[in-house]
Amino acid sequence: xxxxxxxxxxxxxxxxxxxxxxxxxxxxxxxxxxxxxxxxxxxxxxxxxxxxxxxxxxxxxxxxxxxxxxxxxxxxxxxxxxxxxxxxxxxxxxxxxxxxxxxxxxxxxxxxxxxxxxxxxxxxxxxxxxxxxxxxxxxxxxxxxxxxxxxxxxxxxxxxxxxxxxxxxxxxxxxxxxxxxxxxxxxxxxxxxxxxxxxxxxxxxxxxxxxxxxxxxxxxxxxxxxxxxxxxxxxxxxxxxxxxxxxxxxxxxxxxxxxxxxxxxxxxxxxxxxxxxxxxxxxxxxxxxxxxxxxxxxxxxxxxxxxxxxxxxxxxxxxxxxxxxxxxxxxxxxxxxxxxxxxxxxxxxxxxxxxxxxxxxxxxxxxxxxxxxxxxxxxxx
Numbered sequence: 001x002x003x004x005x006x007x008x009x010x011x012x013x014x015x016x017x018x019x020x021x022x023x024x025x026x027x028x029x030x031x032x033x034x035x036x037x038x039x040x041x042x043x044x045x046x047x048x049x050x051x052x053x054x055x056x057x058x059x060x061x062x063x064x065x066x067x068x069x070x071x072x073x074x075x076x077x078x079x080x081x082x083x084x085x086x087x088x089x090x091x092x093x094x095x096x097x098x099x100x101x102x103x104x105x106x107x108x109x110x111x112x113x114x115x116x117x118x119x120x121x122x123x124x125x126x127x128x129x130x131x132x133x134x135x136x137x138x139x140x141x142x143x144x145x146x147x148x149x150x151x152x153x154x155x156x157x158x159x160x161x162x163x164x165x166x167x168x169x170x171x172x173x174x175x176x177x178x179x180x181x182x183x184x185x186x187x188x189x190x191x192x193x194x195x196x197x198x199x200x201x202x203x204x205x206x207x208x209x210x211x212x213x214x215x216x217x218x219x220x221x222x223x224x225x226x227x228x229x230x231x232x233x234x235x236x237x238x239x240x241x242x243x244x245x246x247x248x249x250x251x252x253x254x255x256x257x258x259x260x261x262x263x264x265x266x267x268x269x270x271x272x273x274x275x276x277x278x279x280x281x282x283x284x285x286x287x288x289x290x291x292x293x294x295x296x297x298x299x300x301x302x303x304x305x306x307x308x309x310x311x312x313x314x315x316x317x318x319x320x321x322x323x324x325x326x327x328x329x330x331x332x333x334x335x336x337x338x339x340x341x342x343x344x345x346x347x348x349x350x351x352x353x354x355x356x357x358x359x360x361x362x363x364x365x366x367x368x369x370x371x372x373x374x375x376x377x378x379x380x381x
Contacts, residue, residue, distance in 0.1 A: 006043035010051035028376035054094030054357030077121035103142030132380035144208040167233035170208035256287040275314035
């Protein structure tokens with residue numbers, strides 16, 4: 001990698017505008033921006049494509065799909081991490097928080113048993129310089145599982161852990177207000193019959209009552225003492241949001257109603273929604289649409305959730321819709337806003353002094369197609 005590079009003839013998407021210009025990179029950092037094309041012979045011509053900040057992803061469970069590509073099939077962890085990393089960088093994501101779940105509600109699941117191998121593979125591949133994106137950890141804590149708190153305490157001291165979320169997927173509240181929807185979802189997901197589903201419902205409700213409130217308080221207190229950002233999950237009512245804010249959480253993942261999103265805005269919590277929700281035109285589970293929240297000025301962060309390639313198209317789609325969200329604002333939702341919410345200050349926008357994490361994207365029929373990716377000025381895709 002040369003000590004100095006110039007990327008020229010690109011539509012630079014900064015925090016507040018888009019303009020044709022050039023970027024000077026030195027020692028992994030952005031050191032200058034200029035309008036127009038560079039006349040220097042070593043400048044790289046980007047052909048008028050968009051130049052964006054590297055994307056920051058706070059919540060993706062994509063790695064778990066590579067660890068278990070089919071039900072009952074466990075894939076070697078190092079290979080799984082590298083395959084996942086390839087998808088992440090191809091999507092323009094230069095900083096990714098790999099979401100790993102603590103507390104497996106699946107009665108036949110082995111997610112907890114696979115955690116050590118998964119975490120070791122993330123750390124070892126990154127230390128060896130094999131990953132192209134920068135990987136951090138997001139611990140997703142399922143509160144209605146008896147082992148969640150003890151496993152959390154074992155894992156939270158891992159230096160890669162930079163974000164924690166707390167969730168309660170028991171029936172009758174949040175994402176599953178209607179038990180009928182809960183039964184439909186989990187009978188399909190875990191292939192349960194009526195009898196085993198009845199037992200599953202009773203167990204989850206009992207575990208929620210026994211552990212949820214106590215574990216939430218203990219986990220959030222520990223995180224705040226360590227300076228970690230904490231996210232709530234599936235807040236559905238103003239009361240949920242008020243509880244989350246009272247605990248000190250600063251991010252609300254996937255609020256399910258307009259009421260909850262408005263409460264987040266009033267109480268200073270950042271609203272994170274799924275990029276697939278935008279691309280598909282609505283929530284797959286029938287909850288509030290992310291585009292609707294954007295139209296109300298209530299959307300702060302987009303996450304690819306279960307599909308990494310959705311992140312960049314979702315931002316461009318939002319910018320093209322009839323709302324007050326222009327392209328710089330939409331790109332903030334997948335770069336600067338998530339970085340700030342997670343307490344990261346050295347990246348997230350094209351600005352002098354920040355890391356040269358950059359994405360060249362070409363608009364093809366309205367779809368942004370990633371052409372090149374740089375991480376700290378090193379081309380990685």
